[in-house]
Amino acid sequence: MVRIGILSDTHYPDKTSYLPNLIFEKFQEDNVELIIHAGDLTSPSVKEVLENVAPVVAVRGNLDELIFPEERILEVEELKIGIIHGHQFLSLDTQTLKYKALDMEVDILIFGHTHRFFYEVYEFMGKKIALLNPGSPTVPRRSDPTFVIAEIKDRNLHFNIFKPWKTQWQYP
Numbered sequence: 001m002v003r004i005g006i007l008s009d010t011h012y013p014d015k016t017s018y019l020p021n022l023i024f025e026k027f028q029e030d031n032v033e034l035i036i037h038a039g040d041l042t043s044p045s046v047k048e049v050l051e052n053v054a055p056v057v058a059v060r061g062n063l064d065e066l067i068f069p070e071e072r073i074l075e076v077e078e079l080k081i082g083i084i085h086g087h088q089f090l091s092l093d094t095q096t097l098k099y100k101a102l103d104m105e106v107d108i109l110i111f112g113h114t115h116r117f118f119y120e121v122y123e124f125m126g127k128k129i130a131l132l133n134p135g136s137p138t139v140p141r142r143s144d145p146t147f148v149i150a151e152i153k154d155r156n157l158h159f160n161i162f163k164p165w166k167t168q169w170q171y172p
Helices: 021-029 044-050 094-104
Strands: 002-007 034-037 056-058 071-076 079-084 108-110 117-124 127-134 147-153 156-162
Touching: 002 021, 002 127, 021 147, 021 156, 034 044, 044 056, 079 094, 094 108, 094 117, 094 127, 127 147, 127 156
Parallel strands: 002 034, 034 056, 079 108, 108 127
Antiparallel strands: 002 147, 071 079, 117 127, 147 156
16 A cells, blocks of 8 residues: 655745645655655745655646656556646647546546646546546635545555635535
8 A cells, every 4th residue: 555645736936935734744644655746846845845755756837847757657556657737738628638648558647737626537448547636735726725645555546635725616
């Protein structure tokens, strides 16, 4: 079993001056062994701070420096996880994301860019594909701010959604 902290679109310090303490508290409390950031860290210092909790795998978002790769593939507990930001696509819809997951040959595709939580599992072209966007814990768009702590065990993904504060949107 592996616990993973998953977040995206932190946008510190370009759009926010605050990284919620809840992120660090929950990551430490749940003993996450890995942190995945799906882009728009916007400052390498965010990665450094997160690495005080656990190793960080990050991809480049549209507002990041060129120091991060455009996409990554990890294998965790026999599940292949693809990580992208999502700004690469003209339309960030589920059809495009499912094809990208097939192209990357992954079981789970983690993405960001929309600043909104999304999770759905599809049977597509003979393969089971999960799409997961952890949302943004700092700059949500028409949703509550969110991040995720996932647990992978026996090739299954289970997760909890955390909200640093509530908004009028109450989504998800």
